[in-house]
Amino acid sequence: MKKALHITSSARGGQSYSRGLSTAIIRKLTDRKEIGTVVERDLTQSPPPFLNEELIGEFYKPADSIADEGRDLLAYSDAIVSEIDQADIIVISTPMHNLGISAPLKAWLDQLVRVGLTYKFNEDGSRTGCFRNKKVYLAIASGGKLAFWPEGQEFIESYIKAVFGAYTGITDVSTYRVEGTGMGVPEINYDEILQNL
Numbered sequence: 001m002k003k004a005l006h007i008t009s010s011a012r013g014g015q016s017y018s019r020g021l022s023t024a025i026i027r028k029l030t031d032r033k034e035i036g037t038v039v040e041r042d043l044t045q046s047p048p049p050f051l052n053e054e055l056i057g058e059f060y061k062p063a064d065s066i067a068d069e070g071r072d073l074l075a076y077s078d079a080i081v082s083e084i085d086q087a088d089i090i091v092i093s094t095p096m097h098n099l100g101i102s103a104p105l106k107a108w109l110d111q112l113v114r115v116g117l118t119y120k121f122n123e124d125g126s127r128t129g130c131f132r133n134k135k136v137y138l139a140i141a142s143g144g145k146l147a148f149w150p151e152g153q154e155f156i157e158s159y160i161k162a163v164f165g166a167y168t169g170i171t172d173v174s175t176y177r178v179e180g181t182g183m184g185v186p187e188i189n190y191d192e193i194l195q196n197l
Contacts, residue, residue: 002088004029009043009105010141017178017188024048024190025137025176028197035089038082041080043183048111049076059114074151077111078178078183081118089135092160099155113167129169136164136173139197143182146152 006026010016023068029035049055058070066074086088094101112118120128140156157175164170176193 001033003037003039003086004035004089004091005039005041005072005083005087007041007043007090007092007105007108009045009093009102009108011102012095013044016093016095017181018093018139020188021141021176021178021190021193022091022137022139024194025091025139025197028191028194029089039083040088041083043102043108047104048107050107051110068191070135077114080108081114084112084118084131084134087134089137090170091137091139093139093141094156096140096156099153100189101150101156103133103161109163113163119167119169126167129165129167131168131170134170136160136170138173138175139178140175141178141181143180145179145183146177 004026004036006022008019009017010018011017018186026035029194041101042180055073055077058066058073061070092105094105101105119124119127122128138157140158146154157173161173162169164173174197176197178188178193179189
């Protein structure tokens with residue numbers, strides 16, 4: 001059976017709608033026996049380090065020139081690249097914060113994207129992602145509703161698809177949404193949201 005990586009990024013813990021939706025996705029895939037093993041990574045419990053001058057310098061060094069200190073700086077990034085590499089299915093949840101993804105998820109993406117590991121440059125300067133045959137499920141929770149946002153202001157699904165497509169080679173992304181959580185919504189029926197999964 002396949003292996004799943006479940007990434008959560010909401011500071012609301014057990015009250016998080018995005019976490020509730022992504023957990024329902026994991027449960028549904030498990031019940032269908034599409035996945036057998038799930039690796040959990042809660043980005044609020046083990047926050048990704050923010051990029052700094054030293055870490056960026058290590059990102060661009062040849063692997064055989066990285067010293068022990070540099071390897072320590074790269075430990076988080078190496079771990080999450082390995083998790084993506086080993087996963088067949090990646091389930092990512094995020095709340096909408098000011099029209100964008102959560103800060104921990106952005107920091108995680110910054111740690112994930114690595115030239116030579118998740119993508120490479122071709123001779124003509126174009127990029128090729130290094131991962132293939134992986135599926136991403138994206139669970140988004142928002143206080144408002146997508147139908148009411150101004151045209152061109154959907155920044156979460158489009159951003160995740162762009163980053164994964166350009167810098168990992170993963171292009172199979174399915175998105176599910178919990179909307180209107182700031183509008184006094186009744187109890188969420190996750191199964192109804194996922195009826196087409």
